[in-house]
Amino acid sequence: MRALWRLRAFVGPAMPAFVGSMLAALVAQLIALTIPQVLQQIVDGPLANRDAAAVVPLALLVFGLGAVEALLYGLRRWLVVGPGTRVEARMRNTLYAKLQDLPVNFHDKWPSGQLLSRAVSDLGLIRRWLSFGLVLTVVNVIVIIVGVGILMSMNWLLGLIFLVCSLPLWWAGYRFEGRYSEKSRLSQDQAGDLATAVEESVHGIRVLKAFGRGKHALSNFRSQAESLRSTEIAKARLDADIWVWIMVVPAIALSICLTVGIWLAAQGQLSVGELVAFFATATVLAWPIESIGFMLAFALDARTATDRFFDIIDSENTIVDPAEPRSLDRPRGELAFTDVHFRYQDSPERFGDLLDGIDLVLTPGETMALVGLTGCGKTTLTALTTRLYDVTGGSVTLDGVDVRAFKREELRTHIAMAFEDATLFSASVRENVLLGRPELAGDDPSVRAEADRVLEQALAIAQAAFAYDLPEGLDTRVGEEGMSLSGGQRQRLALARAVAAKPAVLVLDDPLSALDVTTEAKVEAALREILASTTALIVAHRPSTVMLADRVALMEDGRITAVGTHSELLRESEHYRFVITSLEEDARLAATVEDPGPDPAPETASQTEQTIAAEFEAEARAERATREEATR
Amino acid sequence: MSVTGVQGEERDEYSKTESAQIRARSRALLGSLLAPLHAKLWVTAAAIVVSSAAQVAGPALIAYGIDQGIPALINQNWFPVAFAGLAYLFTGLIGGVLIATYIRISARISQAVLIDLRTRVFLHTQRLSLEFHESYTSGRIISRQTSDLDAIRELLDEGLTLLVRGLMYMVFTAVMLLIIDAPSGLVLLASLIPLGILTRWFQLRSQAQFRRSRVASARLIVQFVETMTGIRAVKAFRKEKRNEEEFGRLVEDYRGVNARVLGLFAVFNPGLALIGNTAVAVTLLWGGFRVVDGSLEVGVLLAAVLYTKRFFDPMEDMAMFYNGYQSASSALEKISGVLEEQPSVPDPAKPVDLWKAEGTVRFDGVRFAYTPDRDVLPEFDLEIPAGQTIALVGSTGAGKTTLAKLISRFYDPSDGRVSLDGVDLRDLHPKDLRRAIVMVTQEAYLFSGTVADNIAIGKPDATLDEIKDAARAVGAHDFIESLPNGYDSDVNKRGGRVSAGQRQLISFARAFLADPAVLILDEATSSLDIPSERLVQQALQTLLADRTAVIIAHRLSTVSIADRVLVMEHGRIVEDGSPEQLIAGTGRFAQLHAAWRDSLV
Numbered sequence A: 001m002r003a004l005w006r007l008r009a010f011v012g013p014a015m016p017a018f019v020g021s022m023l024a025a026l027v028a029q030l031i032a033l034t035i036p037q038v039l040q041q042i043v044d045g046p047l048a049n050r051d052a053a054a055v056v057p058l059a060l061l062v063f064g065l066g067a068v069e070a071l072l073y074g075l076r077r078w079l080v081v082g083p084g085t086r087v088e089a090r091m092r093n094t095l096y097a098k099l100q101d102l103p104v105n106f107h108d109k110w111p112s113g114q115l116l117s118r119a120v121s122d123l124g125l126i127r128r129w130l131s132f133g134l135v136l137t138v139v140n141v142i143v144i145i146v147g148v149g150i151l152m153s154m155n156w157l158l159g160l161i162f163l164v165c166s167l168p169l170w171w172a173g174y175r176f177e178g179r180y181s182e183k184s185r186l187s188q189d190q191a192g193d194l195a196t197a198v199e200e201s202v203h204g205i206r207v208l209k210a211f212g213r214g215k216h217a218l219s220n221f222r223s224q225a226e227s228l229r230s231t232e233i234a235k236a237r238l239d240a241d242i243w244v245w246i247m248v249v250p251a252i253a254l255s256i257c258l259t260v261g262i263w264l265a266a267q268g269q270l271s272v273g274e275l276v277a278f279f280a281t282a283t284v285l286a287w288p289i290e291s292i293g294f295m296l297a298f299a300l301d302a303r304t305a306t307d308r309f310f311d312i313i314d315s316e317n318t319i320v321d322p323a324e325p326r327s328l329d330r331p332r333g334e335l336a337f338t339d340v341h342f343r344y345q346d347s348p349e350r351f352g353d354l355l356d357g358i359d360l361v362l363t364p365g366e367t368m369a370l371v372g373l374t375g376c377g378k379t380t381l382t383a384l385t386t387r388l389y390d391v392t393g394g395s396v397t398l399d400g401v402d403v404r405a406f407k408r409e410e411l412r413t414h415i416a417m418a419f420e421d422a423t424l425f426s427a428s429v430r431e432n433v434l435l436g437r438p439e440l441a442g443d444d445p446s447v448r449a450e451a452d453r454v455l456e457q458a459l460a461i462a463q464a465a466f467a468y469d470l471p472e473g474l475d476t477r478v479g480e481e482g483m484s485l486s487g488g489q490r491q492r493l494a495l496a497r498a499v500a501a502k503p504a505v506l507v508l509d510d511p512l513s514a515l516d517v518t519t520e521a522k523v524e525a526a527l528r529e530i531l532a533s534t535t536a537l538i539v540a541h542r543p544s545t546v547m548l549a550d551r552v553a554l555m556e557d558g559r560i561t562a563v564g565t566h567s568e569l570l571r572e573s574e575h576y577r578f579v580i581t582s583l584e585e586d587a588r589l590a591a592t593v594e595d596p597g598p599d600p601a602p603e604t605a606s607q608t609e610q611t612i613a614a615e616f617e618a619e620a621r622a623e624r625a626t627r628e629e630a631t632r
Numbered sequence B: 001m002s003v004t005g006v007q008g009e010e011r012d013e014y015s016k017t018e019s020a021q022i023r024a025r026s027r028a029l030l031g032s033l034l035a036p037l038h039a040k041l042w043v044t045a046a047a048i049v050v051s052s053a054a055q056v057a058g059p060a061l062i063a064y065g066i067d068q069g070i071p072a073l074i075n076q077n078w079f080p081v082a083f084a085g086l087a088y089l090f091t092g093l094i095g096g097v098l099i100a101t102y103i104r105i106s107a108r109i110s111q112a113v114l115i116d117l118r119t120r121v122f123l124h125t126q127r128l129s130l131e132f133h134e135s136y137t138s139g140r141i142i143s144r145q146t147s148d149l150d151a152i153r154e155l156l157d158e159g160l161t162l163l164v165r166g167l168m169y170m171v172f173t174a175v176m177l178l179i180i181d182a183p184s185g186l187v188l189l190a191s192l193i194p195l196g197i198l199t200r201w202f203q204l205r206s207q208a209q210f211r212r213s214r215v216a217s218a219r220l221i222v223q224f225v226e227t228m229t230g231i232r233a234v235k236a237f238r239k240e241k242r243n244e245e246e247f248g249r250l251v252e253d254y255r256g257v258n259a260r261v262l263g264l265f266a267v268f269n270p271g272l273a274l275i276g277n278t279a280v281a282v283t284l285l286w287g288g289f290r291v292v293d294g295s296l297e298v299g300v301l302l303a304a305v306l307y308t309k310r311f312f313d314p315m316e317d318m319a320m321f322y323n324g325y326q327s328a329s330s331a332l333e334k335i336s337g338v339l340e341e342q343p344s345v346p347d348p349a350k351p352v353d354l355w356k357a358e359g360t361v362r363f364d365g366v367r368f369a370y371t372p373d374r375d376v377l378p379e380f381d382l383e384i385p386a387g388q389t390i391a392l393v394g395s396t397g398a399g400k401t402t403l404a405k406l407i408s409r410f411y412d413p414s415d416g417r418v419s420l421d422g423v424d425l426r427d428l429h430p431k432d433l434r435r436a437i438v439m440v441t442q443e444a445y446l447f448s449g450t451v452a453d454n455i456a457i458g459k460p461d462a463t464l465d466e467i468k469d470a471a472r473a474v475g476a477h478d479f480i481e482s483l484p485n486g487y488d489s490d491v492n493k494r495g496g497r498v499s500a501g502q503r504q505l506i507s508f509a510r511a512f513l514a515d516p517a518v519l520i521l522d523e524a525t526s527s528l529d530i531p532s533e534r535l536v537q538q539a540l541q542t543l544l545a546d547r548t549a550v551i552i553a554h555r556l557s558t559v560s561i562a563d564r565v566l567v568m569e570h571g572r573i574v575e576d577g578s579p580e581q582l583i584a585g586t587g588r589f590a591q592l593h594a595a596w597r598d599s600l601v
């Protein structure tokens, strides 16, 4: 239960309310326990004496007590409404903030549905437990203890019988805890996995549709849902078992009490009123006892949810702001990589570092193209500049200051990025492009004017004037991930976004890949202007993009193996020629240099194709049979 | 305003007819979910009835024991005492066993309902067209399938058990009370009137709040999902603080709604308790008089008071789970709305089979618009003969992807028809359609899971060798083998574990494995380096030899393998001809091609 105890940090200021609520519930329950005493008075007093008048005040007393009890019930709930929901909100905000703060490698690792299920259902569960479960558990336990005490004081023998007979409940409860906790964790984790499956089925819907694999995705989803189902059923089985105990044990105790009690009454050792009161009290205890099973399960589920919450809160953030941050007013924009090493956390020992000693200096205002084969680590290198990942060795510096010495926020104002995939948000074009300029967000006319100016300029550079022609101009929402735009439009907005941020260093990861040749040329011309004053690192696959650059860095096997102008490298580096030389060029060279022999690749391909075609036939035949079967 | 489907989903107040419409459809959904479970439902009902009866018999047995047992025992007659004791024990046992049975069966029922509902929503979302998804957003669909289903699960899991059990318990208690002492029973029945009024008040007040709560939680989820999906951009552009504010506001909205619901409970609940306690006091008073009169036994009075008290015992839990009920029914309203949505690209009612497609694609008088006011593709005709390889080029935003989406039936044309081998795509059996036409989309989406799984999406029953062959053919084999676990390496969510070019290669292998009659490649090599692109092109040359292909590419190198080039400008096909023809001419393509040649080394 230590996990639940940790919740107190979030309950904090709401503690008095929770305690008050518990007190209210407790008093209400204790009142419920006194009512049988009044009953006893009535039975042994007015009823035994046949005194009608004396019944009235006692009945009124019962009513009064009942009214107070009801009021206290109200109080109990009313007190925790605000605080309870606030605790949930606080936890949710904390979780969200923590998730945003955690580095990208954390997000690489964690399935999205697991995060979502924690943020939504788990926290809801915790809130409900805090407001109801906890209060009721504490109160019920006290009521049971007090109730048993009262029973003992009424008649020690009957009380003792009741108590002794109830002991097995504790044992059952203890066993239940262990088993149920395990299932509870499993089921919440599986629910998270299911959420992940849902999320991917929605985000990947284009692929699923393109291949008609909805059914296939369904079967994966089904099998996950089935495992969740069987966990839930196993949970219910445990629950059912504990209910048997909870129902049967008190029944045994009470039946013995009944027999003995009647015997005692017949012996004259107990008045009828006392016997009545005893059973009335035992009845009041019935619900608290029966609720034990439910409360226990509730508490265990809440504990699991809390554990899952703290899984994230306790995750160590490896990329944090330094204790004594450095700051630069106007960075000149000298970006330098010195002996940079990097490896992804999950890369096995036997593999070398992905970046294995990168040395590269971009002088202020220089435009450097980064060229290398697919998967050689270009994107990874760009991610190191804004600390989306941290180097595992060496350093990246901006104007001679290690990027790790800046506050992340400041660093990211100095360096702006455009990613390979556009990652737009479902907001207006304006908001998307001005993402890096929060100070231009207001509605103030002067701010607005400045914002419009920046927008216009950025859109002009990225050749994204199409945005003005969208149905609602710059206020058109671009749809989730910008999916209501064409690929090239998305990419240009992402480029405009980076440009609008007015950084000292621009890091552009393959920024023109989705543009046609003409647009590309225009973007290049426009970029060249701003690039004159801005340092830029541009990942490039095409000679056309490379043309933008003053110099080119060639990346190979985790190192920069050559730096120079395009023509220098063409001349000097064979690998560079291999990487950048176009197909036609290549074909021409091949034609002149050597006789192009039969390529091995196509052969394998056509073989594969034949087998695939044959199997396709067979499959079609089989399916035709089943489909005909179905129609018949 | 209409409330059909997901329209008006964000509202929380509806007119009477709208309310009725929504309730009717969610009731119909619930009915259809429960229909296959009737047998189980009856068993549970029986278990509840008997177990509640057993529980309810308790006080009567105590009363019997006290009233009959004591005098009898004084006369040395043990029978009534023994009977009372044993019967009490027996009822306890029966009650316990039956409750356990009930819990088990009801868990089965609720899980069956859930899995059925999950499957339906999942399938239906998959059937809904992209048009729907683009406007509805993934976050909302996800919230329908997670938090809304959670609400229903809560009700089914815990809520229903206590609600139904409590209800049965109350009914039996009332009946027992009427049997042993009719006047007390009448008091109890009279108390039902204020009870009903209070419940109705609560129901009316809370319904709107519960609806609001579903909407608020969906908004929360939308924001959450979007942040986590775009975490790199969030970080790079320092959106954290702004997001926190935004999220904080949504959290506060959600909290506010929840607090209002709970506030209503803080009135509802003590109201119930007050009614119950008043009934107890009245029973006691009236019964007391009658005992004094001598018309009532003390034991019976005790039983009457106990019954009256117990009658209200489950009320609190019932109130708590009435909460669950309301929340679940709002959730069901939203889910039934999604299920009511009709796909704008519907499956054909009478599908036409096309066992082996030749691959002739025709556009007849096709016009297409995403939004009614703006034609993206003005009316045009086009025929792509079987086996032809087409290069589709044009400036960005010209409508190339849109045209491709029409061929792969992501959308249906606004006017005219698109056909494959003479069969309108709208009539084609969906399975045949998907087998015949495959599109590699501009965004290479990978699912979390292994590389092999991702490639196998092209052909789910493919063997590992086939998968490897496909990867080899597109030149992805080497890099895959160099991953930590080769084909079994997990690519992480959205393929974050591999580079952009590698993602494209995997997507490409997928399409290669699917082996369709018509293959559409939308910028499938844009992120590849030139050597890999070269390999892919070689693979394409053999792959496309005898099939229809539409290749969209800005790098005109593709053109070399095309039989025919289409140039698109502002949604129109402005040039159409063989590459040689067009290059030799003076049109757009000749210019483009010249520009592209210049851009080469």
Ligand SMILES: Nc1ncnc2c1ncn2[C@@H]1O[C@H](COP(=O)(O)OP(=O)(O)OP(=O)(O)O)[C@@H](O)[C@H]1O
Pocket (backbone or CB within 6 Å): A108, A344, A345, A346, A347, A354, A372, A373, A374, A375, A376, A377, A378, A379, A380, A381, A420, B496, B497, B498, B499, B500, B501, B502, B527, B529
């Ligand atoms: N999150 C990750 N965890 C582990 N390995 C990764 C991760 N992201 C990328 N890799 C691996 O690191 C290598 C470099 O990836 P990176 O994305 O930097 O390549 P790239 O040079 O940008 O390639 P491309 O030109 O295709 O974009 C790849 O082999 C890839 O498989």
Ligand SMILES: Nc1ncnc2c1ncn2[C@@H]1O[C@H](COP(=O)(O)OP(=O)(O)OP(=O)(O)O)[C@@H](O)[C@H]1O
Pocket (backbone or CB within 6 Å): A483, A484, A485, A486, A487, A488, A489, A514, B134, B370, B371, B376, B394, B395, B396, B397, B398, B399, B400, B401, B402, B403, B442
């Ligand atoms: N889902 C959508 N909803 C509304 N408009 C859209 C949608 N998708 C595309 N559009 C618009 O339709 C036009 C054509 O888009 P399309 O994606 O077909 O262009 P494209 O030729 O593929 O361009 P690119 O080369 O940039 O990918 C664009 O103006 C775009 O903004």
Ligand SMILES: [Mg+2]
Pocket (backbone or CB within 6 Å): A378, A379, A380, A420, A509, B499, B500, B501
């Ligand atoms: Mg990359």
Ligand SMILES: [Mg+2]
Pocket (backbone or CB within 6 Å): A486, A487, A488, B400, B401, B402, B442, B522
């Ligand atoms: Mg496109």
